[in-house]
Amino acid sequence: MATAFKLPDPSGQTPAESRPLRVVLFSGNYNYVRDGANQALNRLVAFLEAQGCVVRVYSPTSDTPAFEPTGTLVSVPSFAFPGRGEYRVAFGLPDRLKRDIADFRPDIIHLSAPDPAAHAAKKLARALGVPVVASIHTRFETYFEYYGLGFIRPGIEVLLRRFYSGLDEIFVTSQSFGETMRDTGIIGVHPAVWSRGVDKTRFNPGRRSLEWRWSLGIADDEPVIGFVGRLVLEKGLDMVAAAVNELAARGIRHRLLIVGDGPAREHFQARVPGAIFTGFLDGTNLARAYASADMLLNPSTTETFGNINLEAMASGIPVVAARAGGNEALVTDGITGALVPPHETQAYADALARYCAEPHTRAAHGKAGLDAAQAFDWDVINGAVLSRYRELARQHS
Structure with missing residues (x-):
């Protein structure tokens, strides 16, 4: 017989709108592999806790995490994803964790990956009478095409439609991405936008270093094309290789700078033998790499926001x-x-060739990008999420 879970008697409790919110967050990858999605979730938790909220995070974990998690992290049973062992998939939610969540008395449950544990958490939220929201961080349905498994995409889309139906709110990273999700039928409602911010004290033009470029054998007047990200096929690595090889065929002077690491590195490195590979960089080292490049190449079609663009x-x-x-x-x-x-x-090569040949154009476009980036403030963006949490909690209370 299934175990029934109910919240403790709420009589005498302070209304949700006048006390710190209690938030449960489910993540498919909170800190065992570093990527833009889990870093955004860690920033959200840090912001919520700074505002007095109490947060508990449930996610698969690893003995060798990529970074220390923000907040209280509870491990969810999981298994390594076949063929991509660095990623893990959560099982369903054991009764002990359901009891843990019920005892925590959440005001809202936030799901960030459509895995079995999140499906179970969605059902639990309904049983507890708690509002449940989801955020979409990546286009899961497109990944399988990069590994010869495109035939299962229709089935994955059916599962995603089921997962994202009946929620109190869905957060997407941009209005245009939300429209894409509606056009494909994966979501049937108008979602809210939870954008991304950028740390402008960390990422700024002042980080540019000619000395660092020299240490890599790059001349002052040599245009540098930067690529930043995990080295996995879905990031468009084959297109990066094709574009820069076309530049070489045209005799256009350039250097390709690859910042990141991942399981496809050997495959990628064989296709761009003249490229400079720095491996994984973080903190000010990453910021220095961005500012020391002359342009960024991002051919990925699976990004829901593109943190690297903003950085x-x-x-x-x-x-x-x-x-x-x-x-x-x-x-x-x-x-x-x-x-x-x-x-x-050819279109990628044309755009890169123009920036390589026209320093004044890339400087002007870089300045315009710098001005545009000033509007993306993490506290304002995460504050909007908290406001929506409070609104939903108030409606349910």
Whole structure:
């Protein structure tokens, strides 16, 4: 017989709108692999706790996490994803964790990955009478095409539609991405926008270092094309290789700077033998790498926002990105960078070639990107999420 879970008797409790909120967050990857989505979730938790909220995070964990988690992290049973062992998939939610959540008396439950544990948490929220929201951080349904499994995409989309139906709110990273999700039928409502911010004290043009470039064998007048991210196929690595190889075929002087690491590094490195690979960088080292490049190349079509675009803009360099996903919400074609039709090698090469040949154009577009990045403030963005939490908690109370 299934165990029934109920919140403790709420009589005598202070109304949710006049006390610190109690928030439960489910994450498919909170800190065992570093990526833009889990860093955004950690920032949200830090902000919530700074506002007096009490947060408990449930996620698969690892013995070798990528970084220390923010807040209280509770491990959820999980298994390594076949073929991508660095990622983990949560099982359903054991009764002991259901009791833990019920005893915590959450005011809201936030789901950030459509895994079995989050499906179970969605049902639990309904049983407890607690509002439940979800945030969409990546286009899961597109990933399988990069590994020869595109035939299962329709089935994945059916599961996603079921998961995102009947929620009290859905957060997306940009209005354009929300429209894409509606157009594909994965969500059936108008979502709220939970954008992303950028740390402008960390990412800024002042981090540029000629000395660092020299240490890598880069000449002062040599245009540097930067790529930043995990080295996985869904980041568009094959398009990066095709575009820079086309530049080489045209005889256009450039250097390719790769910042990041991942399971596809060996495959990628074989295709761009002249590239400089720094491996994983973080903190001021990462900021220095952005500012020391002359442009960013981001051909990924799976991004829902594109944190790397914003970090590059804050660093004062233009962005050449695929006209897809969240890229269009950040990059203004011909103003802060270039938006290119996905998978068109010649178009990428044309945009990169222009920036390589026209230092004044890349400087002007970099300056415009820097100005645009000033509007993206983490506290304002996360404050909007908290306001929506409070509104939903008030409605349910």
